[in-house]
Amino acid sequence: MEPLKNIESLAYFSPEILLVVFAAAVIIADLLIKNRESELVAYISLVGLGCSLVAILITNSLINSNEPIPLFFGMIRLDGFAVFFKILLLLATAATILFSLRSEELDARLKGEYYALLLAVTFGMFLMASSTNLLMIFISLETVSLTSYILAGFLTHSPRSSEAAFKYITYGAVASGTMLFGLSMIFGMAGTGDLSQISSQIASVLASGGVSTLSVLIAITFILAGIGYKIASVPFHMWSPDVYEGAPIPITAFLSVASKAAGFALFLRFFHVGFGKPEILQSIDWGFILAIVSALTMTVGNLAALPQRNVKRLLAYSSIAHGGYLLMGAVLLTPEGLGAIFFYLIVYLFMNLGAFYVVVLIANEAGTEMIDGYRGLATRAPLVAGAMAIFLFSLTGIPPLAGFFGKWVLFYAVIGEGLYWLAFIGLLNSVVSLYYYARIVKAMYFETSEDTNGLSFSTGTFALLSVFAIPTIFIGLLNIFYTFSDKITLQ
Amino acid sequence: MLLSLMIFVPLLGMIVVLLLPRESEELIKRATLAFTLVPLVLAVVLFVSYDRSSAGTQYFVNVPWIDAFNINYHIGIDGLSVTLLLLTALLGPICVLASWRNIEKGLKAYMALFLLLETGMLGFFAALDLFLFFVFFELTLLPMYFLIGVWGGPRREYAAIKFFLYTLFGSVLMLVAMIAVYLNSNVINGVAEGVRTFDIPTLITLAGTTGHALADSTFQMWVFLGFFIGFAVKVPIFPFHTWLPDAHVEAPTAISVILAGVLLKMGTYGIVRINMAMFPEGLAIFTNGVGFWGNSLALLGFINIVYGSFCALAQTDFKKLVAYSSIGHMGFVILGLAAGNSAGINGAILQMFNHGVISAMLFLLVGVLYDRAHHREINGFGGIATKMPVYTGITTLAFMASLGLPGLSGFVGEALSLLGAFQEFELITILSTIGIVVGAAYFLWTLQRVFLGQLNPKYEDLPEINKREILTLVPLGILTIVLGIWPNFALDMFSESVTNLVNVLDAI
Numbered sequence: 001m002e003p004l005k006n007i008e009s010l011a012y013f014s015p016e017i018l019l020v021v022f023a024a025a026v027i028i029a030d031l032l033i034k035n036r037e038s039e040l041v042a043y044i045s046l047v048g049l050g051c052s053l054v055a056i057l058i059t060n061s062l063i064n065s066n067e068p069i070p071l072f073f074g075m076i077r078l079d080g081f082a083v084f085f086k087i088l089l090l091l092a093t094a095a096t097i098l099f100s101l102r103s104e105e106l107d108a109r110l111k112g113e114y115y116a117l118l119l120a121v122t123f124g125m126f127l128m129a130s131s132t133n134l135l136m137i138f139i140s141l142e143t144v145s146l147t148s149y150i151l152a153g154f155l156t157h158s159p160r161s162s163e164a165a166f167k168y169i170t171y172g173a174v175a176s177g178t179m180l181f182g183l184s185m186i187f188g189m190a191g192t193g194d195l196s197q198i199s200s201q202i203a204s205v206l207a208s209g210g211v212s213t214l215s216v217l218i219a220i221t222f223i224l225a226g227i228g229y230k231i232a233s234v235p236f237h238m239w240s241p242d243v244y245e246g247a248p249i250p251i252t253a254f255l256s257v258a259s260k261a262a263g264f265a266l267f268l269r270f271f272h273v274g275f276g277k278p279e280i281l282q283s284i285d286w287g288f289i290l291a292i293v294s295a296l297t298m299t300v301g302n303l304a305a306l307p308q309r310n311v312k313r314l315l316a317y318s319s320i321a322h323g324g325y326l327l328m329g330a331v332l333l334t335p336e337g338l339g340a341i342f343f344y345l346i347v348y349l350f351m352n353l354g355a356f357y358v359v360v361l362i363a364n365e366a367g368t369e370m371i372d373g374y375r376g377l378a379t380r381a382p383l384v385a386g387a388m389a390i391f392l393f394s395l396t397g398i399p400p401l402a403g404f405f406g407k408w409v410l411f412y413a414v415i416g417e418g419l420y421w422l423a424f425i426g427l428l429n430s431v432v433s434l435y436y437y438a439r440i441v442k443a444m445y446f447e448t449s450e451d452t453n454g455l456s457f458s459t460g461t462f463a464l465l466s467v468f469a470i471p472t473i474f475i476g477l478l479n480i481f482y483t484f485s486d487k488i489t490l491q
Numbered sequence: 492m493l494l495s496l497m498i499f500v501p502l503l504g505m506i507v508v509l510l511l512p513r514e515s516e517e518l519i520k521r522a523t524l525a526f527t528l529v530p531l532v533l534a535v536v537l538f539v540s541y542d543r544s545s546a547g548t549q550y551f552v553n554v555p556w557i558d559a560f561n562i563n564y565h566i567g568i569d570g571l572s573v574t575l576l577l578l579t580a581l582l583g584p585i586c587v588l589a590s591w592r593n594i595e596k597g598l599k600a601y602m603a604l605f606l607l608l609e610t611g612m613l614g615f616f617a618a619l620d621l622f623l624f625f626v627f628f629e630l631t632l633l634p635m636y637f638l639i640g641v642w643g644g645p646r647r648e649y650a651a652i653k654f655f656l657y658t659l660f661g662s663v664l665m666l667v668a669m670i671a672v673y674l675n676s677n678v679i680n681g682v683a684e685g686v687r688t689f690d691i692p693t694l695i696t697l698a699g700t701t702g703h704a705l706a707d708s709t710f711q712m713w714v715f716l717g718f719f720i721g722f723a724v725k726v727p728i729f730p731f732h733t734w735l736p737d738a739h740v741e742a743p744t745a746i747s748v749i750l751a752g753v754l755l756k757m758g759t760y761g762i763v764r765i766n767m768a769m770f771p772e773g774l775a776i777f778t779n780g781v782g783f784w785g786n787s788l789a790l791l792g793f794i795n796i797v798y799g800s801f802c803a804l805a806q807t808d809f810k811k812l813v814a815y816s817s818i819g820h821m822g823f824v825i826l827g828l829a830a831g832n833s834a835g836i837n838g839a840i841l842q843m844f845n846h847g848v849i850s851a852m853l854f855l856l857v858g859v860l861y862d863r864a865h866h867r868e869i870n871g872f873g874g875i876a877t878k879m880p881v882y883t884g885i886t887t888l889a890f891m892a893s894l895g896l897p898g899l900s901g902f903v904g905e906a907l908s909l910l911g912a913f914q915e916f917e918l919i920t921i922l923s924t925i926g927i928v929v930g931a932a933y934f935l936w937t938l939q940r941v942f943l944g945q946l947n948p949k950y951e952d953l954p955e956i957n958k959r960e961i962l963t964l965v966p967l968g969i970l971t972i973v974l975g976i977w978p979n980f981a982l983d984m985f986s987e988s989v990t991n992l993v994n995v996l997d998a999i
Contacts, residue, residue: 399629427663482559
C-alpha cells in the first residue's frame with residue numbers, strides 16, 4: 001500500500017490525537033479547578049484513555065486483511081502489531097492512573113502536571129509501537145524518556161526520588177546518544193531511514209563492498225544499547241533498581257510494564273522489519289548474541305533480587321529477570337517467539353501490575369515497603385494477601401496460574417529452535433526466583449506481626465484487585481488467548 | 492463423567508468452604524468431610540465396576556482444551572491408576588478426621604487448601620494428556636507449601652520452602668523433557684508431518700514405532716533422565732531425598748499422611764506411566780544395559796532401602812523414624828520396577844498401595860501420641876502399653892505390617908519385588924534384604940522403648956486413643972490384613988496392565 005499523505009493520515013492517527021487533546025484538557029482543567037482535593041483531572045485522563053481505546057478499535061477495523069497502513073509518508077505504520085501494543089499500553093496507563101488515585105505519596109498540588117505527563121508518555125509509547133523510520137524511532141524514544149524522567153522524580157520532597165530521576169537522566173542521555181550515533185551510521189550506509197528498505201539497501205552496499213560488516217555490527221550494537229536501556233537488559237540495566245525504588249510506586253509499576261512493553265515493541269519491529277532477513281548479516285550470529293543477553297539478563301535480575309528486603313526493589317530486579325524471559329522469545333525472530341512475547345506481555349501486565357498494586361496498598365496502610373511490613377498480612381488482610389500470593393506465584397510460573405502458561409509458550413518457542421541450554425537456564429532461573437517471591441509469601445503467611453489490627457480497604461480496592469487477580473488465574477486456562485496472536489504479523 | 496466428577500468435587504468443595512463464614516468451624520469440617528467422602532464413594536464405584544479382564548483405559552473423557560498446542564482434557568483409568576485413585580480417595584476423609592481437633596488456627600483456609608490438594612492428586616492419577624498430567628502434578632505444590640508452612644512445626648518455614656524448591660527443580664527438568672517429546676511427536680524418519688500431540692497413549696504407541704523420532708534410543712535416554720529426576724525428587728530417591736525428613740517432621744499429622752500416602756506414589760506412578768511405558772529403550776539403558784549404568788536404577792533402589800533403614804535406626808524422633816522408613820520402603824518399589832519383569836512390577840505397584848496404607852497408619856499413630864504428649868522423643872516414653880492398650884495393639888499391627896511380617900500386606904509387596912529383582916540382579920537383591928532386617932530392628936526396638944518396660948511416671952494420666960482416632964485407623968488396619976491374606980484383591984486390578992507393560996519391555 002502507498003504511504004498516506006499527512007492529511008489523509010490524521011484519521012488513522014486519531015488514538016494518538018485524542019491522547020494529546022486530553023493531555024491539554026487536563027492541564028486546562030487543572031488551571032480552572034480551585035479545589036486541590038478534587039480528583040477530576042484523573043477522571044478526565046481516564047475518559048481520554050477510554051476515547052483513545054474506542055479510536056484504536058475503530059482504526060483496527062480499518063486494517064483489512066493484514067495489510068499494514070503506512071502513515072505520514074511512511075514515518076509510522078498502523079498494523080495489528082501496533083494495535084496490540086497500543087491496547088496493552090493503554091491498559092497499563094489506565095491501571096497506573098487508578099493506582100495514583102489511591103496512592104498517598106503524590107503531591108496534590110502537582111496533579112494536573114502528573115496526569116498530563118502520563119498521557120504524554122503514553123502518546124510517546126504509541127509512537128514507539130508504530131514507528132517505521134529511524135528518525136521517528138529516535139523521536140518517540142526520546143518523548144517517552146524525557147517524560148519518564150520527570151515522572152520518576154515526581155516526589156518532590158523525597159531525595160530518593162530526585163536521585164532516581166537524576167540517575168535515569170544520566171543513563172538515558174548516554175544510552176540515547178549512543179543509539180542516535182548508531183542510527184546515523186545506519187542512515188549513512190543505507191541512505192534511507194525507512195525500516196522496510198534498510199535491509200535491502202544495506203545488503204546491496206555490503207555486497208558491493210562499500211561498507212564492512214564490522215561497521216554494521218557496531219551500528220547495530222549502538223542501537224541495541226538504546227533499546228536495551230529501555231527494556232533494562234544486561235548490561236544496560238544498572239539504572240532500573242535505583243529508579244524503580246525511588247520513583248512513586250504507580251510510576252514504578254508503569255515503567256516496569258508499559259515502558260518495557262514499548263521497548264519490546266520497538267525492538268521487535270526494528271529487528272523483524274529492519275533486519276529480519278538473515279542473509280544481510282550472515283557473518284554475525286545475532287540469535288546467539290541475543291540468547292546470551294537474555295540468559296545474562298534473567299540470571300543477573302534473579303540473583304540480585306535474592307537478598308533484597310525492599311519489596312519495590314525486589315520487584316524491580318524481578319522485572320529485569322522477566323525482561324530476560326521475554327528476550328528468549330525474540331532470540332530467533334520466529335513467529336512462535338513473537339506470539340509467545342505477546343502472550344507473556346498480557347500475562348505480565350496483569351500479574352506485575354497486580355503485585356505493584358498490593359505494594360501501593362501496603363505502603364498506604366502499613367507505611368512501609370519492606371518485606372517485614374508484610375508480616376502477618378494473611379490475618380490482617382486475608383484477601384489482599386491471597387491476591388498477592390497469586391501474583392507472586394504467577395510471576396514464579398507455578399501452574400495453574402497464568403505465569404506458568406506464559407513461560408510455557410516462551411520455553412516452547414526456545415526449545416523449538418533447539419536452544420535447550422537457554423531454556424534450561426531460564427527454567428533454573430524460575431526455580432531461583434521462587435526463593436525470593438516465596439520470601440514475601442512467607443512473611444505474609446508464616447510469620448506474625450506485633451500489630452494484629454485488621455487493615456480495612458474499600459470495595460473499590462477489592463474490585464480493582466480482582467481485575468488483576470482473576471485474569472492472573474484464568475488467562476492461561478482459556479483457549480482464546482493462545483490464538484489471537486496468529487493474526488498479528490510483522491512485515 | 493464419573494471420573495471428572497470425582498476430580499472436581501473437591502475443587503467445588505474448596506469454593507463452598509471458602510464461602511462459609513469463618514466462625515462456623517463445625518460446619519466447615521462437616522462440609523469438607525462430605526466433599527472428601529464423595530470422591531471416596533466414586534472411587535469405590537470405579538474400583539468395583541472396572542473391567543479387570545481388559546488392560547485398556549476405561550471411563551475416558553477426551554475433549555479439546557488448548558488448541559494451539561493440541562492439549563486435550565484427556566482422562567481415563569487403568570488398573571494402576573484406579574488403585575491409586577482409591578488410595579487417594581480413601582486417605583482424603585481419613586485426613587479430614589485426623590485434622591478434626593488439632594488445627595488451631597485458620598481452619599477454613601486449611602480445609603480449602605486440603606480440598607485443592609485432593610483435586611490435584613486425583614487429577615494427576617487420572618490424566619492421560621502429558622500437559623494435563625504436568626499441571627495436576629504441579630497443582631499439588633501450592634497447597635502443600637502452605638499446609639506445611641502455616642500449620643507445621645517449629646522449622647516449618649524451612650521445610651516448606653525446601654519441599655517447594657526441590658520439587659520445582661525436578662519439575663523443571665520434566666518440563667524440558669516434556670517439550671522435547673512434544674516437539675518430536677510428529678517426526679518420522681526425520682520428516683515432520685501432521686500435528687504434534689501430548690496424548691499419553693498415542694505417545695506410547697509412537698515411541699514404539701520404528702523410525703519415529705520418539706523411538707530413538709539416545710533421545711529416549713535423555714528424556715528418560717529428565718522425567719526420572721523429576722519423579723525421583725518426589726519419590727524420593729537418593730540423593731534427592733533430603734527434603735522428605737524435614738517436610739515430614741514439620742508437617743501436621745494429616746499432611747504427613749498425604750505426603751507419605753499419596754505424594755510419594757506420584758513419583759513412582761510417574762515412573763511407571765511415563766518413564767517405563769513411554770521410554771522402554773531409555774529404561775533399558777539404566778536397567779539391563781552393559782556396564783555400571785546398566786544397574787543404576789536397581790542400585791538406587793538398593794541405596795534407598797539400606798540407607799533409609801539405617802537412618803531410621805539412628806533416629807530418636809518418632810516421626811523422623813517413620814519418615815526414613817518411608818525412604819527405605821520406597822526403595823523396594825524402585826527395585827521391583829528396575830527388575831522390569833512381571834513379579835517385580837506387580838510387587839512394586841502392590842508395594843506402592845501397601846506403603847500408602849501402612850505409612851498413613853504410622854503417621855496417624857505418631858500424631859495420636861503427639862497430640863497427647865506434645866513431643867515425639869522415642870526415649871522420652873516407656874511402658875505406655877499399660878495406659879493405652881488399644882493404641883498399642885494398633886501400633887503393633889502397623890509395625891508388623893511395615894516390617895514385613897507374612898500374613899500382613901507389607902510382606903506381599905516386598906516379597907514380590909525382591910522375587911522379581913532377584914531374577915535380574917542377584918547380588919543387589921541379596922544385599923537389599925539387609926534393609927528388611929534393619930527394618931525389623933528399628934520397629935521392634937521402638938516398640939520396646941515406647942510401649943514396654945517401666946511406665947514413665949510423667950504419663951500416669953495418658954488418655955487412651957479415642958473413637959474418632961480409631962475410626963481413622965480401622966479402615967487402614969483392615970486393608971493391611973485383607974491384602975496380606977488376599978493380595979489378588981488388588982493384584983487382579985493391574986496385573987493385565989502390567990502384562991502389557993512387560994511385553995513392551997521384553998520386546999526391547
